[in-house]
Amino acid sequence: MLTRRTMLGGAVAAALVEGRGLGTVARSVAAQGVPGAATLRKRLGARMLMRGNPDYEAMRQLAVFNARKPNRFPNAIVMAESVDDVQNAVRYAKARGWKVGIRSGGHGWVGSHMRDGALLISLANLRELRVEPETMTAIISPSITGDGLNAVLQGEHKLMTPSAHGVSVGMGGFVMCGGHGWNSRVWGPGCQQLKAIDVIDADGNLIHATAEEHNDWLWAARGAGPGYFGAAVRYYLQVHPMPQVMRRNGYTFDLSHLEEVTAFLRNNTPKFPAHLEVVMLGRMIDGRPGLFVGASGFGSEEEVRGALDAFDAAPVFRKAATRKVQQPFVAPSRYESPTESLPAGYRIVIDNIWTNAPSEQLVPLMRSLFENLPGERFNIFFQCWGPVREVPNAAYSVQGEIYISANAVYMDEAEDAKNDAWALDAIRRLHPISVGAQMNDENMALDPQRYLSEEASKRLEELRARYDPEGRFVSFLMKA
Ligand SMILES: Cc1cc2nc3c(=O)[nH]c(=O)nc-3n(C[C@H](O)[C@H](O)[C@H](O)COP(=O)(O)OP(=O)(O)OC[C@H]3O[C@@H](n4cnc5c(N)ncnc54)[C@H](O)[C@@H]3O)c2cc1C
Known part of the structure; x- marks a missing residue:
């Protein structure tokens, strides 16, 4: 079953008939029908703050929890309010040849998403939070905080999922970096709760990844952290009965x-x-x-x-x-x-x-x-x-x-x-x-230790080369 939810219309059907991969489809559609930078810029409207905009610096500062703000300046910041915004922003960056950094809760002390000359996409205003008790799943925007999520899970459903020990940490980075949270010795780390993910790829396409379909995207989201090669816009998390x-x-x-x-x-x-x-x-x-x-x-x-x-x-x-x-x-x-x-x-x-x-x-x-x-x-x-x-x-x-x-x-x-x-x-x-x-x-910039096994690092690099060949998404910050 086709789960990439992008509306590629006839191009998808044609590619499937011809036995071409969806990556080929995305690229050919991008070449044919994706709007140019000016149109995408217009669509993003006031949600896109170019460097020099009076609100730019305030948003740049807010994008990192650490009071020590990175001395790095993106070309622009998109305060996304929808998945569409994220898609348009990635396509805009592609049209301009810029890299992209993604911010969920902003609690990574390094601020890895903040890069010179890139486009910073902040997911702070994506606020989706749905709970499906029948499937024991929470469906959330990655910017939802662990305490915010658990307040709803516990208060309304007597459910719970591992989240950071501190308040206001985004589930986005917490899960994607591993996530050593409350009761994780029983339930496993945050990344183990990730059952499926919706992610925007380097061409701006929306992919729904599960262990059965597009698993590479799920595998990497479970631990690659700032080395991820997409913009995760929705997490499907396992939830558990709240301890008595x-x-x-x-x-x-x-x-x-x-x-x-x-x-x-x-x-x-x-x-x-x-x-x-x-x-x-x-x-x-x-x-x-x-x-x-x-x-x-x-x-x-x-x-x-x-x-x-x-x-x-x-x-x-x-x-x-x-x-x-x-x-x-x-x-x-x-x-x-x-x-x-x-x-x-x-x-x-x-x-x-x-x-x-x-x-x-x-x-x-x-x-x-x-x-x-x-x-x-x-x-x-x-x-x-x-x-x-x-x-x-x-x-x-x-x-x-x-x-x-x-x-x-x-x-x-x-x-x-x-x-x-x-x-x-x-x-x-x-x-x-x-x-x-x-x-x-992580402190890779000053202390480059082993963060992933050799095998996982190798696979991650291969996947990055395959799914993001132009290096649209910023990777690990190896130098402060
Ligand atoms: C007060 C505090 C308490 C903490 N407690 C714990 C704890 O108990 N256990 C624990 O394991 N960790 C803990 N941490 C560390 C925390 O889990 C990580 O810093 C985590 O990355 C923060 O997630 P975030 O979404 O808030 O941060 P962000 O800064 O938004 O994310 C960190 C990085 O992950 C990548 N990323 C984030 N979201 C996406 C996305 N949607 N798509 C693609 N890439 C993305 C980006 O590279 C980003 O720079 C704590 C940190 C703080 C500041």
Whole structure:
């Protein structure tokens, strides 16, 4: 069955009869009937802001959550309000020979979609959100935020899907980069929830991709992140029954307990029940570097109570400075926590690794990392992710049992270079134990690690060459 939904009319039929591929159709139709740049420009109207337009700079700034705005300037920004707008914008870029960057929720700290001389298409004004409980599917624009989506899923349907731990993160980048969200140790990462996708290709055609048809587009959307070769305009996401209970334990520690706490977390990560999500945050507590450990449980009353009680029974928690157990909470939160590791309004630099290093190797590397927090909001995030479960049919292909990121969070522009160096230096010290890095917090420009397996990288490059031979869509940002 033909699922490419573009209205190609007779050209499609002719191509099918002649046994030509749809790529050929798209190209020949583009040559014949696609309007020129002037017509497309007119169709986009006031939604297209050329550089020099009085609103351009405000929209450019809004396109990136990070207060450290990229020093890169697209030729124009399209504030798309429909899928048609995205198609017209891609065709316009093609007519002008420009590249295209796509922004969903804008929370990628790097702002990979913001490129000099390109067309930036912002999906911020696409607000589709439909839930089909009978097929357990949420159909959304990629700009819908994880907390916004889950508010509807939970409030109206008692359903849920993994989304970012922080508020206001777009599902677009979260899913496309992998997506390590709430209850992902049970449901899998965000990309695993992506059952189908609607995407605009380099010629401006709309493709509906599933595992059965046009699977290359789905495979790549599940983990290729900024390396994707299309503009995703609609996600079809798996949703799950909302856990009956969400409760957590929280502990703070003096840094003197760092080694003991880290060893406990590392050694027990593979044994923590899947419905328990455990993280450690190194941050300033009362003006000194300290530790916060959180264990969040999802499931039935019995499952959650049992898992949190068992966690709390570990002797290491008797040494905590503060201890709160069995606290009800809502995930994702609708509001930013005062201790959010990546707060709004701050300049942010991140670098990260995945590691499988055993405790003996990992623990000795932790002190210099956790001790050295040069500012009040700087933090080290340590997530107990394993045991690693492979995601089928996905570009997403690098994971480790433990995830560690160094997050520089500050206000002063004059400190940019210093803080780039801080994040880089913190993570470079961990390179000997790294098995790769996470695309969601990618820092390819400064720290080019392995983000996809060799096999997945190779396939991605082949697909990019096949489906976007002119390189219409920007790819990974390898240089800041
Ligand atoms: C406060 C905060 C909390 C976070 N918490 C988590 C967390 O708990 N778990 C986790 O895994 N990550 C987390 N992240 C990282 C986050 O998942 C990534 O930065 C993600 O890319 C953000 O998605 P977005 O749509 O908001 O961002 P965007 O900046 O819009 O997207 C990032 C990149 O993805 C590509 N892209 C996005 N949408 C499309 C599209 N529709 N078509 C084609 N390409 C597209 C573009 O290259 C774009 O530059 C967090 C980030 C922040 C700032």
